[in-house]
Amino acid sequence: MTTWEVLAESDRHQWVYQPLVGVGPLRFGMSFEQAAAALDEWTATVTPAHRSAFEGDQRAGFRTAGSPSYRLPLTAYFGDSEGIVCVVADALCGPQVSLDGIPLVGRVPSQLDAALRELMLTRGTSPQYFPEGDIGADEWGLVIQVQRAGDVLLTRPVLAVVRQRAYTVWDGMPYDELEVH
Numbered sequence: 001m002t003t004w005e006v007l008a009e010s011d012r013h014q015w016v017y018q019p020l021v022g023v024g025p026l027r028f029g030m031s032f033e034q035a036a037a038a039l040d041e042w043t044a045t046v047t048p049a050h051r052s053a054f055e056g057d058q059r060a061g062f063r064t065a066g067s068p069s070y071r072l073p074l075t076a077y078f079g080d081s082e083g084i085v086c087v088v089a090d091a092l093c094g095p096q097v098s099l100d101g102i103p104l105v106g107r108v109p110s111q112l113d114a115a116l117r118e119l120m121l122t123r124g125t126s127p128q129y130f131p132e133g134d135i136g137a138d139e140w141g142l143v144i145q146v147q148r149a150g151d152v153l154l155t156r157p158v159l160a161v162v163r164q165r166a167y168t169v170w171d172g173m174p175y176d177e178l179e180v181h
Helices: 032-038 109-122
Strands: 014-018 041-050 058-064 074-079 081-089 096-099 133-139 142-149 150-158
Touching: 032 041, 032 058, 032 074, 041 142, 109 133, 109 150
Parallel strands: 014 096
Antiparallel strands: 041 058, 058 074, 074 081, 081 150, 133 142, 142 150
16 A cells, blocks of 8 residues: 555445444443544544644554554544544544535545535535635535645545634634644
8 A cells, every 4th residue: 555545435334424423332421441442443543633723632653453554444433521623533543524415535526516516405405615615514524625645636635623712613623733744
């Protein structure tokens, strides 16, 4: 596996996103211990979030057995007293997360943008475009970021809850996630 290699769809864990509830086996509000138990086949490394607007935030990187050390398939952020506040699946090697049958991870941004926009409008949700031009919706706790895969960009969804002292999902996103490209 090379640095830019993208994991085949059939080799990814398949998870469903329930907006503002959770993704796969993880639920917003879970403690690190509960998350680690829910992801019992995964190993985790916990560090303070590098840059956060919220004091005490922790960043947990989860890997499956055999994942190279330079790959981090899943990242979860834990608030000091809030438990999980944000989950991010890596575009290259993370689990495939779907929302209403639409795969969110590792997609060409323009294709996912069109599919999400249609879903949002069908459900009466106004699509939001955040400062970097990424589509999302506060009421779904969703911001679609991008991540480089060689010479292309692929989608890397940020799934989160709007935190206290934050007006939007974007405002409460860990700054670490704004630096991934």
